[in-house]
Amino acid sequence: MATFESLGLSEWLIQQCKQMGISRPTAVQEKCIPAILDGRDCMGCAKTGSGKTAAFVLPVLQKLSEDPYGVFCLVLTPTRELAYQIAEQFRVLGKPLGLKDCIIVGGMDMVTQGLELSKKPHVVVATPGRLADHIRSSDTINLNRIQFLIMDEADRLLEQGCTDFTKDLEVILSAVPAKRQTLLFSATLTDTLQQLQSIAMNRPFFWEHKSDVQTVEELDQRFILTPEKVKDAYLVHLIQTFQDEHDDWSIIIFTNTCKSCQILTMMLREFNFPTISLHSMMKQRQRFANLAKFKSNVFKILIATDVAARGLDIPTVQVVINHNTPGLPKIYIHRVGRTARAGRNGVSITLVTQYDIHLINAIEEQNQTKLKEFPIEEKEVLKILTQVNVTRRQCEIKLESTDFDEKKKINKRKQMILDGKDPDLEEKRKNELEKIRGKNKKLKGKNPQSKKEKKKHEKSAKATEVGS
Numbered sequence: 001m002a003t004f005e006s007l008g009l010s011e012w013l014i015q016q017c018k019q020m021g022i023s024r025p026t027a028v029q030e031k032c033i034p035a036i037l038d039g040r041d042c043m044g045c046a047k048t049g050s051g052k053t054a055a056f057v058l059p060v061l062q063k064l065s066e067d068p069y070g071v072f073c074l075v076l077t078p079t080r081e082l083a084y085q086i087a088e089q090f091r092v093l094g095k096p097l098g099l100k101d102c103i104i105v106g107g108m109d110m111v112t113q114g115l116e117l118s119k120k121p122h123v124v125v126a127t128p129g130r131l132a133d134h135i136r137s138s139d140t141i142n143l144n145r146i147q148f149l150i151m152d153e154a155d156r157l158l159e160q161g162c163t164d165f166t167k168d169l170e171v172i173l174s175a176v177p178a179k180r181q182t183l184l185f186s187a188t189l190t191d192t193l194q195q196l197q198s199i200a201m202n203r204p205f206f207w208e209h210k211s212d213v214q215t216v217e218e219l220d221q222r223f224i225l226t227p228e229k230v231k232d233a234y235l236v237h238l239i240q241t242f243q244d245e246h247d248d249w250s251i252i253i254f255t256n257t258c259k260s261c262q263i264l265t266m267m268l269r270e271f272n273f274p275t276i277s278l279h280s281m282m283k284q285r286q287r288f289a290n291l292a293k294f295k296s297n298v299f300k301i302l303i304a305t306d307v308a309a310r311g312l313d314i315p316t317v318q319v320v321i322n323h324n325t326p327g328l329p330k331i332y333i334h335r336v337g338r339t340a341r342a343g344r345n346g347v348s349i350t351l352v353t354q355y356d357i358h359l360i361n362a363i364e365e366q367n368q369t370k371l372k373e374f375p376i377e378e379k380e381v382l383k384i385l386t387q388v389n390v391t392r393r394q395c396e397i398k399l400e401s402t403d404f405d406e407k408k409k410i411n412k413r414k415q416m417i418l419d420g421k422d423p424d425l426e427e428k429r430k431n432e433l434e435k436i437r438g439k440n441k442k443l444k445g446k447n448p449q450s451k452k453e454k455k456k457h458e459k460s461a462k463a464t465e466v467g468s
């Protein structure tokens, strides 16, 4: 069995690890640390909670201790909370070095960040959007001597999801030197492997935890089949059950939109559950404050959008509930990976409605695991159904009376301006498109034979022709 010593790490780093309760390397650390110390680019794909962060932090700190100068390492990560978490690992493990780090994320003061950057920190941890803004707007930022470029959750950074980082990444990649070590890590790298290889061009060392199942063994994966209208009653009943039976457990509930996150938080609070939320429409300071309150167990229930799905490491989380079935197996893997970390046990429960069967099938297929049904006393759920639905409706009305939707519109307009689009023009285009769609629908109504039906008709006509 490997030790940190046998991987080539210095004694001071081994001592730092010990202080953090890390005594033996995990598999991803065992394989990737020597390659990184050897100067190679590295791509590491290992399950959630398997210690990927230390797999890059430790060798970078070792190299930094040998030759410290200027901005040495740049870490990119998709979310602001994750940036703080990674910076903290660098700070704790790098304490004997007097490590200077700097966190560059959106939602925080840009001038202060600019000042910090000009002080040449050893490590910069950033989300791509804000770092690209700094590079575009200032010529004092000098990243042209960095030794390490690290992309944590690398596949997410390259995906063109709801937040598209590709333009910002172009700006950043043109500001860093071509001669560097590039390290890419995630629990789900394989979809984006080719794109990643074009970033880590220096004969990358690739290590993947070989396993058909992408989730960890310690995770008990469950589902509850529920009609859409009864879903919230199931949720309330589930939380009540966990609170009654395990009052020290922390729970993360994932939902698909900021609005749903807000409504569920209001609703669960009406039932006196200690609930707090995390989503992208909140002010950044509030996001950090809420996460801190959840981490320190002041609040036991966190309701979040997928902004919390990746990377967050909160050991006390015993349960993950998917209030909506994730649309992609990959998102499911990251969400449920917020529990059962570093060898601990955990439970995930996905609420599956009549509309989600195909999604859950896809998750089971990709992950080569059958989810088991979570036993629940339906009678108990039906007892609270009316009360839950009325409470939810009251919360919806309350939220409608605030400026939540208005804020959403304003945020959308702001984002369009940042993307170089004219919000009024975009609105006009959208309206015109909707008009055209409406007209098409009307036409379809007049001509009931759909394209699909037409094709089917043509096919069967051909078949009769051949047969005859």
Ligand SMILES: Nc1ncnc2c1ncn2[C@@H]1O[C@H](COP(=O)(O)OP(=O)(O)OP(=O)(O)O)[C@@H](O)[C@H]1O
Binding pocket: 021, 022, 023, 024, 025, 026, 029, 046, 047, 048, 049, 050, 051, 052, 053, 054, 186, 187, 310, 311, 312, 313, 315, 337, 341, 342
């Ligand atoms: N060698 C080790 N032994 C025991 N615990 C470890 C070891 N290395 C890291 N850990 C701990 O394991 C936990 C999970 O590590 P980390 O957050 O790096 O996981 P990850 O692989 O990046 O997960 P994710 O894919 O969800 O981001 C952390 O609390 C970390 O301190």
